[in-house]
Amino acid sequence: EAQVTQNPRYLITVTGKKLTVTCSQNMNHEYMSWYRQDPGLGLRQIYYSMNVEVTDKGDVPEGYKVSRKEKRNFPLILESPSPNQTSLYFCASSPPNRNEQFFGPGTRLTVL
């Protein structure tokens, strides 16, 4: 089944404890992206990647890192999480010459 997977789906952690949210797609898509969704703010793009080893900042990159060493994987890294990073996170991918993004199921992160 063609899909975007994220792990974990739910995570409660404490301030300063490094964490990684994984994202993987099995559709050979080139474009991958991370978003955070907050009430009243919609979705905001954190980082995106056009292809392997090509990443760029979205609108809210502060406090996040990403890497794209393989085409299928695009992990989101929080080196030192803070409570203002409590949010619902979505990973998405899209192929070239197609218009829609395919979204993962979301990861709900709580930082205490």
Added chain:
Amino acid sequence: AQKITQTQPGMFVQEKEAVTLDCTYDTSDQSYGLFWYKQPSSGEMIFLIYQGSYDEQNATEGRYSLNFQKARKSANLVISASQLGDSAMYFCAMREAFSTSGTYKYIFGTGTRLKVLA
């Protein structure tokens, strides 16, 4: 700066009636794409419809149509014959034009929560 505005935080519609969800955008680019996504209470993001800035005809996908008015920079979603399952949050989004390096970003609006009444 590029921006998507959805001015209706919440809307109600009677089952089987049509409803229009508003979306305006701000861009100086000539080439861009406009999207609508649905997010039910279960949380997943579902792609509904796409309109390219050069498309002359309004996009349609089943009961969904996009009323694209380029001069007014609006891209309203029209849902015909509303169903109870249409109750969800709806997001308008824009894909920016390709940059000189070939990259592009997406911008989302804040969403409209639609409730369909039986």
